Amino acid sequence: MTAKTHSDAAPTLEMVAAKAGVSRATVSRVVNGSPKVSPEITTAVREAIEALNYVPNSAARSLASRRTQAIALVVPESTARVFNDPFFATLVQGVGLALADTEYTMSMLIESEAAFDKTRRYLLGGNVDGALVVSHHTGDHSYANVSRALPVVFGGRPLDSVESVNHTVDVDNAHGASLAAQHLIDGGRTRIATIAGPQDMPPGVDRLRGFVETLVGAGLPADAIEYGDFSPASGAIAMRRLLERDPAIDAVFAANDQMAMGAYSAIAESGRSIPGDVAVVGFDDDRYAATAVPPLTTVHQPSLEMGAEMARVLVRLIDGETVQPSTILPTSLVVRESA
Amino acid sequence: MTAKTHSDAAPTLEMVAAKAGVSRATVSRVVNGSPKVSPEITTAVREAIEALNYVPNSAARSLASRRTQAIALVVPESTARVFNDPFFATLVQGVGLALADTEYTMSMLIESEAAFDKTRRYLLGGNVDGALVVSHHTGDHSYANVSRALPVVFGGRPLDSVESVNHTVDVDNAHGASLAAQHLIDGGRTRIATIAGPQDMPPGVDRLRGFVETLVGAGLPADAIEYGDFSPASGAIAMRRLLERDPAIDAVFAANDQMAMGAYSAIAESGRSIPGDVAVVGFDDDRYAATAVPPLTTVHQPSLEMGAEMARVLVRLIDGETVQPSTILPTSLVVRESA
DNA sequence: TTGTAGGCGTTATCAT
DNA sequence: ATGATAACGCCTACAA
Numbered sequence: 001m002t003a004k005t006h007s008d009a010a011p012t013l014e015m016v017a018a019k020a021g022v023s024r025a026t027v028s029r030v031v032n033g034s035p036k037v038s039p040e041i042t043t044a045v046r047e048a049i050e051a052l053n054y055v056p057n058s059a060a061r062s063l064a065s066r067r068t069q070a071i072a073l074v075v076p077e078s079t080a081r082v083f084n085d086p087f088f089a090t091l092v093q094g095v096g097l098a099l100a101d102t103e104y105t106m107s108m109l110i111e112s113e114a115a116f117d118k119t120r121r122y123l124l125g126g127n128v129d130g131a132l133v134v135s136h137h138t139g140d141h142s143y144a145n146v147s148r149a150l151p152v153v154f155g156g157r158p159l160d161s162v163e164s165v166n167h168t169v170d171v172d173n174a175h176g177a178s179l180a181a182q183h184l185i186d187g188g189r190t191r192i193a194t195i196a197g198p199q200d201m202p203p204g205v206d207r208l209r210g211f212v213e214t215l216v217g218a219g220l221p222a223d224a225i226e227y228g229d230f231s232p233a234s235g236a237i238a239m240r241r242l243l244e245r246d247p248a249i250d251a252v253f254a255a256n257d258q259m260a261m262g263a264y265s266a267i268a269e270s271g272r273s274i275p276g277d278v279a280v281v282g283f284d285d286d287r288y289a290a291t292a293v294p295p296l297t298t299v300h301q302p303s304l305e306m307g308a309e310m311a312r313v314l315v316r317l318i319d320g321e322t323v324q325p326s327t328i329l330p331t332s333l334v335v336r337e338s339a
Numbered sequence: 340m341t342a343k344t345h346s347d348a349a350p351t352l353e354m355v356a357a358k359a360g361v362s363r364a365t366v367s368r369v370v371n372g373s374p375k376v377s378p379e380i381t382t383a384v385r386e387a388i389e390a391l392n393y394v395p396n397s398a399a400r401s402l403a404s405r406r407t408q409a410i411a412l413v414v415p416e417s418t419a420r421v422f423n424d425p426f427f428a429t430l431v432q433g434v435g436l437a438l439a440d441t442e443y444t445m446s447m448l449i450e451s452e453a454a455f456d457k458t459r460r461y462l463l464g465g466n467v468d469g470a471l472v473v474s475h476h477t478g479d480h481s482y483a484n485v486s487r488a489l490p491v492v493f494g495g496r497p498l499d500s501v502e503s504v505n506h507t508v509d510v511d512n513a514h515g516a517s518l519a520a521q522h523l524i525d526g527g528r529t530r531i532a533t534i535a536g537p538q539d540m541p542p543g544v545d546r547l548r549g550f551v552e553t554l555v556g557a558g559l560p561a562d563a564i565e566y567g568d569f570s571p572a573s574g575a576i577a578m579r580r581l582l583e584r585d586p587a588i589d590a591v592f593a594a595n596d597q598m599a600m601g602a603y604s605a606i607a608e609s610g611r612s613i614p615g616d617v618a619v620v621g622f623d624d625d626r627y628a629a630t631a632v633p634p635l636t637t638v639h640q641p642s643l644e645m646g647a648e649m650a651r652v653l654v655r656l657i658d659g660e661t662v663q664p665s666t667i668l669p670t671s672l673v674v675r676e677s678a
Numbered sequence: 679t680t681g682t683a684g685g686c687g688t689t690a691t692c693a694t
Numbered sequence: 695a696t697g698a699t700a701a702c703g704c705c706t707a708c709a710a
Contacts, residue, residue: 010463010465010488012686012687012688013687013688014687014688022696022697023696023697023698024687024688024689024697024698025689025690025696025697025698025699026695026696026697028688028689028690029695029696031688032689036695036696037695037696038695038696041695041696053484055459055460055463055464056460056464056687056688057402057464057465057686057687057688058398058461058464058465058466058688059397059398059399059401059402059407059465059466059686059687059688060398060402060686060687060688060689060702061464061687061688061689062398062688062702063396063398063399063402063686063687063688063689063701063702063703063704064687064688064689064690064701064702065688065689065690065702066689066702068398070446070466073447089428092449093449096449096451100451103457105446105448105457105461105466106447106448106449107409107444107446107447107448108412108445108446108447109444109445109446110431110432110435110445112435112436112439114439115438115439118442118444120394121394121395122397122444124349124394125394125395125396125397125400126349126396126397126398126399126703127397127398127409127444145392149349231626232626232627232630233626233629233630235630236630261627261630262630264632265630265631265632268632269632287570287571287572288571288600288627290572291571291572291574291575291600291601291604292604293603293604293607293608351702351703351704352703352704352705353703353704361680361681362680362681362682363681363703363704363705364680364681364682364683364705364706365679365680365681366704367704367705367706368679368680368705370704371705375679375680376679376680377679377680380679380680395703395704396702396703396704398702398703398704399686399702399703399704399705400703400704400705401686401704402685402686402687402688402702402703402704402705403685403686403703403704403705403706404686404704404705404706405686405705465687679710680709680710681708681709681710682707682708682709682710683706683707683708683709684705684706684707684708685704685705685706686702686703686704686705687702688701688702689700689701689702690699690700690701690702691698691699691700691701692697692698692699692700693696693697693698693699694695694696694697694698
């Protein structure tokens with residue numbers, strides 16, 4: 001096989017026009033489904049397009065129309081974490097699902113510290129009609145400029161709630177954590193600990209808050225707290241520390257299922273049983289939850305729906321519609337066998 | 340807060356030129372780092388750019404230059420699976436990492452059946468300079484057209500090895516499976532089963548092949564085979580069936596770690612112990628492997644490196660360099676406690 | 679070193 | 695219903 005040059009000049013609208021014996025304007029109309037083109041001509045143009053295997057050049061199209069039909073999904077470079085995170089994966093799916101019904105394409109930007117400016121330029125360079133920003137916990141207000149230039153929808157409330165961001169879609173983290181805590185309390189547990197998430201991430205603080213408030217409300221101490229970074233390994237480490245600090249712990253609420261899995265292993269290696277010796281409740285209801293041993297009781301959050309909702313809101317925004325600035329999706333407890 | 344219109348006309352190169360008192364050509368040169376521009380003018384232009392907060396419009400830029408500085412990462416809609424797959428997640432990371440050193444942006448396309456044509460149009464519409472296609476198992480030769488129009492690098496060998504695709508980066512699946520099987524044999528196991536992956540996916544067939552060949556080579560029967568779809572749930576189901584068919588099974592090789600996790604739960608619920616009663620080896624060495632209980636012995640595959648290598652090959656291809664058509668990355672066995 | 683001018687492939691505004 | 699003809703914002707010979 002010979003080295004290809006990939007230079008077979010792509011067919012242009014002009015060529016189609018020539019072949020169909022009409023003007024470029026007409027071809028453009030057919031391509032864009034304008035209603036005012038006679039059936040015969042439409043057919044002729046369609047055939048020419050087919051014959052030439054013509055595909056509109058989107059750069060030219062967006063330059064002229066000032067629309068790109070693409071949106072960006074910006075995810076923080078903590079990619080290592082975020083990407084492996086089943087919750088996030090499902091969210092992306094939701095975005096894709098919602099977008100499948102539209103003509104929009106999603107272009108995902110992994111935002112690394114190094115390439116931050118690259119992301120910014122991409123967003124501001126007219127590459128997309130809008131952006132979806134997921135769980136950013138960058139200290140600065142990096143998206144202030146961006147959201148001034150194009151519609152932006154945030155997934156999860158931004159850390160600096162001071163700055164009133166335009167639109168956000170979030171899940172009721174605090175309430176979910178509260179449900180988890182209450183379930184543990186109702187189960188008769190009295191020494192309840194928690195493996196909290198990073199406190200520089202909204203879900204991390206919201207879940208901790210919901211947990212603490214509920215325990216305190218029930219007159220229980222809420223002092224057995226260790227922090228993890230949402231990874232399984234960090235969950236295991238946190239659990240070991242918890243058990244070391246207080247061997248009497250009889251329940252633990254992990255801020256996400258991955259850390260709960262880590263806790264499972266730490267509990268097992270300490271010779272304790274689940275839920276006999278210590279009950280555990282997670283958060284997310286990810287795909288590993290149901291098949292864990294024992295199946296994990298956890299807080300279900302509508303990740304798929306969240307992604308889809310974010311996409312829908314953004315599209316509406318792009319279309320110039322007015323959308324309520326904040327959407328909160330409900331969470332619920334899924335009781336299985338670990339608590 | 341008032342509804343923003345997002346219509347604050349973005350600054351153009353022309354405006355920068357005016358403000359800096361030079362021609363557009365000069366601004367363009369500065370923006371593109373042309374060496375032949377006097378220092379003073381360069382500075383002046385830079386200041387104007389800064390002042391106006393100017394960002395080049397990429398549609399215009401790519402229309403004129405015929406380059407987009409973007410590549411597409413196409414992933415099959417089996418998104419549900421693929422996306423949650425830690426292996427895939429790591430691969431994406433690798434791509435991002437390699438790209439961080441370049442000026443290229445990655446735009447990820449989730450390829451759904453419904454939107455297949457959307458993907459094709461995107462690829463052919465001059466949106467990207469090249470494409471990375473991951474583990475596609477679509478029956479048709481959907482990418483024949485595409486790879487004729489622009490550089491494409493496949494991740495994992497394509498199913499139809501007949502069609503000699505230009506470039507692929509793969510992992511040595513068969514050898515990895517062979518290592519796993521041999522380890523089980525060396526451990527004295529005699530009734531070894533496997534939970535194979537889908538046979539319409541190359542990794543699925545290659546891993547099964549490596550496993551079978553090694554068993555047969557050792558004079559052992561290779562008839563205890565069940566298939567899963569790489570999800571934890573499917574692994575559990577397959578394991579149950581395996582144990583039902585032959586209660587004497589004393590070892591199992593799962594085609595990926597997620598299914599191995601599923602096997603763990605099925606083995607546990609059958610009252611057997613790991614590795615006492617049945618040893619298990621997985622494949623992938625994903626992030627859950629090390630913290631599983633017991634820690635999972637598995638085949639490590641360089642997912643990160645694979646993603647990075649794919650990106651590197653593609654960039655070279657785009658730059659017109661000649662690259663060897665096939666790259667095979669090595670796999671290795673990580674012995675932990677499950678076998 | 680810097681400026682001039684034409685063109686990249688579409689869309690959109692006017693006429694017709 | 696269809697066709698000229700400007701833009702769209704930038705790059706790039708070519709000229710100065």
